[in-house]
Amino acid sequence: MRELLLAIESSCDDSSIAVIDVNTYECLFYEKISQDEHNEFGGVVPELASRLHTEALPKILAKTKPFLNELKAIAVTNEPGLSVSLQSGVAMAKALSVALNIPLIAINHLKGHICSLFLDKEIMNDFLVLLVSGGHTMILEITKEYDINLIATTSDDSFGESFDKVAKMLGLGYPGGVFIEELAKNESNNTYEFSLPIPSKSRLEYSFSGIKNQVRLAINDCIANNTLDTQKANIAAAFQRIACKHIINKLNIVLHNKNYKALGVVGGASANLLLRSKLDEICKKNNMQLLLAPLKYCSDNALMIARAGVIAYKNKDFVNISDDIINPKSKNFKRL
Ligand code: KG4
Numbered sequence: 001m002r003e004l005l006l007a008i009e010s011s012c013d014d015s016s017i018a019v020i021d022v023n024t025y026e027c028l029f030y031e032k033i034s035q036d037e038h039n040e041f042g043g044v045v046p047e048l049a050s051r052l053h054t055e056a057l058p059k060i061l062a063k064t065k066p067f068l069n070e071l072k073a074i075a076v077t078n079e080p081g082l083s084v085s086l087q088s089g090v091a092m093a094k095a096l097s098v099a100l101n102i103p104l105i106a107i108n109h110l111k112g113h114i115c116s117l118f119l120d121k122e123i124m125n126d127f128l129v130l131l132v133s134g135g136h137t138m139i140l141e142i143t144k145e146y147d148i149n150l151i152a153t154t155s156d157d158s159f160g161e162s163f164d165k166v167a168k169m170l171g172l173g174y175p176g177g178v179f180i181e182e183l184a185k186n187e188s189n190n191t192y193e194f195s196l197p198i199p200s201k202s203r204l205e206y207s208f209s210g211i212k213n214q215v216r217l218a219i220n221d222c223i224a225n226n227t228l229d230t231q232k233a234n235i236a237a238a239f240q241r242i243a244c245k246h247i248i249n250k251l252n253i254v255l256h257n258k259n260y261k262a263l264g265v266v267g268g269a270s271a272n273l274l275l276r277s278k279l280d281e282i283c284k285k286n287n288m289q290l291l292l293a294p295l296k297y298c299s300d301n302a303l304m305i306a307r308a309g310v311i312a313y314k315n316k317d318f319v320n321i322s323d324d325i326i327n328p329k330s331k332n333f334k335r336l
Pocket residue numbers: 012132133134135136159160161163164175176177178181267268269270271272273298299300
């Protein structure tokens with residue numbers, strides 16, 4: 001008799017459900033519906049996100065019927081994220097938990113991203129993680145027993161968010177990461193060189209708002225000189241270069257102080273190829289293994305929540321259905 005777990009992810013603008021075998025980690029069902037409806041607004045509109053989750057989640061759930069009587073637990077993202085988006089998934093998870101009389105598991109979305117590195121295998125101990133998404137930029141240390149320490153985070157925009165904002169300024173689509181990456185390939189010369197934020201070696205901190213302002217000034221200059229069309233690709237490439245350099249610069253400081261056997265890179269922005277090649281270089285230099293999630297599971301998805309759910313299931317780490325588990329702004333990593 002199989003033991004299956006169903007997981008729901010709805011923390012932002014993706015509605016996703018996965019069913020996983022808790023013993024073999026085999027993914028038996030996976031689907032995600034991304035809400036492209038936000039694109040025209042250049043960012044996620046919470047009320048719209050909530051309404052679209054309410055449409056999409058039941059549509060996906062209907063396809064999981066063949067597995068329902070083998071389910072042993074329901075896992076759901078409860079933090080951090082958009083409050084109204086989290087509510088859609090949590091309400092569905094609670095209803096399933098009651099109807100099927102099986103335990104409910106609450107999963108931190110960021111822990112879920114870390115689990116995207118180990119979807120079909122055992123979780124590693126003692127390694128470093130770079131989390132780069134639309135909402136977060138963090139260097140995390142994963143110690144024994146899957147304990148997580150926060151080493152560095154951003155004091156303003158996240159890495160992915162800065163791509164989104166620069167894309168908006170350049171009149172590109174949303175989410176901006178892929179558009180910037182595509183446009184940067186057309187760079188004709190290195191006209192622009194933006195300055196590196198927080199160069200001090202003693203500050204383990206990220207900040208992307210200064211780069212964004214440098215880009216804004218460059219764009220304004222081009223508009224005044226009527227050269228924006230010919231300079232867009234050069235600006236996008238220079239922005240991408242400095243944003244990646246900033247990430248690598250702080251990682252180098254961490255690696256100078258301590259050795260790690262592996263560096264995992266997770267979150268939607270980990271799809272960026274320039275970032276991946278720079279991370280590959282520092283891993284080779286420091287004799288570390290580079291751990292990457294499959295591209296399909298870099299962005300938000302329920303399979304990573306299911307994998308994190310399996311750990312909680314094995315530890316009997318359940319929550320009460322009457323508990324208010326939604327925690328949009330949770331900061332539950334210990335700061336080193
Ligand atoms: O993890 P994710 O899917 O959602 C959040 O939890 O935020 O990450 C989405 C973010 C967006 O900001 C998007 O622009 C960025 O990841 N992103 C990229 C790339 N692909 C997605 N940023 C840079 N380069 C990319 N290729």
